[in-house]
Amino acid sequence: MAAGFRFEAYSAAHRERWNALVARSPNATFLFDRGFMDYHANRFIDASLLVWRGEQLLALLPAHADGDQRISHGGLSYGGLVLAQPLGAATMLALMQALQADLAEQGVRRLLYKTVPSIYHQWPCEEDRYALFRCHAELVRREVLSVIGPSPAHWPMARRRAISTALRRRGGLRLSVVQGGESPDALAAFWALLSAELASRHRSTPVHSVQEMALLAGRFPRQIQLRLAWQGDAIVAGMVVFQTATVLHVQYMAANAEARRCAALDQLVEQAIEQAQAQGLWFDFGHSNESAGQVLNEGLCFYKESFGASTVVHDHYVLNC
Numbered sequence: 021m022a023a024g025f026r027f028e029a030y031s032a033a034h035r036e037r038w039n040a041l042v043a044r045s046p047n048a049t050f051l052f053d054r055g056f057m058d059y060h061a062n063r064f065i066d067a068s069l070l071v072w073r074g075e076q077l078l079a080l081l082p083a084h085a086d087g088d089q090r091i092s093h094g095g096l097s098y099g100g101l102v103l104a105q106p107l108g109a110a111t112m113l114a115l116m117q118a119l120q121a122d123l124a125e126q127g128v129r130r131l132l133y134k135t136v137p138s139i140y141h142q143w144p145c146e147e148d149r150y151a152l153f154r155c156h157a158e159l160v161r162r163e164v165l166s167v168i169g170p171s172p173a174h175w176p177m178a179r180r181r182a183i184s185t186a187l188r189r190r191g192g193l194r195l196s197v198v199q200g201g202e203s204p205d206a207l208a209a210f211w212a213l214l215s216a217e218l219a220s221r222h223r224s225t226p227v228h229s230v231q232e233m234a235l236l237a238g239r240f241p242r243q244i245q246l247r248l249a250w251q252g253d254a255i256v257a258g259m260v261v262f263q264t265a266t267v268l269h270v271q272y273m274a275a276n277a278e279a280r281r282c283a284a285l286d287q288l289v290e291q292a293i294e295q296a297q298a299q300g301l302w303f304d305f306g307h308s309n310e311s312a313g314q315v316l317n318e319g320l321c322f323y324k325e326s327f328g329a330s331t332v333v334h335d336h337y338v339l340n341c
Contacts, residue, residue: 025115027069038054039053045104047102049136050262052080052082052102056240059235064084064094068081069083071101078107079102081119082099089130093134098140100135101148106145109150111147113147129340130341133148149335152337159337160312161313163334164313165331167332168327174297201237201238203246206248209255211230248288251278251282256276261292268292268302270305303329305327307334312336
């Protein structure tokens with residue numbers, strides 16, 4: 021224990037209390053719920069911590085072990101300290117210093133800390149950035165998130181992607197939204213399209229298997245949506261989006277050759293932006309980076325910016341212990 025803080029290793033016995041804090045946290049999303057984190061528990065050695073001061077649970081640190089380092093979190097888009105409430109700059113600084121000392125006592129050499137981007141905060145709580153700075157953490161990765169703000173004022177007509185009337189009408193395109201795991205067949209069909217496009221155009225595969233995404237969609241039906249464009253009975257384009265309290269985030273999107281001829285994906289994106297703004301949500305396309313942020317995929321970034329998106333950065337730090 022240091023500066024009155026106590027760090028306790030997470031176990032399954034803490035699951036209910038962990039999830040209760042995530043549900044009320046100002047800087048958490050459903051990705052920190054154990055129902056989400058634990059779907060790939062077999063891939064990671066869990067090293068998550070609960071942070072106490074006396075009998076009060078102040079914060080959580082979702083993390084896993086990789087040798088003598090801790091990563092928060094390699095299986096999630098972001099990590100870092102999840103707060104029960106904003107702590108204030110001085111308290112956060114003391115907590116970060118105590119965490120640094122506690123990890124060092126355990127023989128941990130360094131902590132890779134992936135911040136939660138500010139648009140995902142329900143109210144401002146970036147005290148951890150200042151504390152990382154004061155603890156001499158090194159910025160090792162910065163990604164460009166292309167985002168559109170939560171009101172129509174952030175998306176003026178002059179900045180919207182031009183989709184001609186001819187393209188909109190071509191081919192009798194039909195758009196639909198599948199909530200959660202309502203249609204396993206539609207998800208499987210989209211996953212086949214997504215996998216084929218990633219393989220042929222980028223020599224890559226989806227991070228999630230279709231079985232994993234089906235599992236998560238079933239566990240989080242209000243937060244995970246499948247948005248589809250159809251021509252007849254065939255899916256030609258689609259998006260998987262994650263909805264948090266403040267953001268509609270594009271997790272995957274793909275379109276086949278036929279969809280590109282009728283701007284099907286563009287129309288799906290436009291509809292999703294409109295619906296996000298109707299709910300007061302940011303729209304997050306995700307990042308367009310490779311090589312730990314050192315390479316910008318300019319074509320992909322331009323595509324997102326052509327819808328009117330601009331940049332919020334996502335920072336990753338290394339804290340030596």
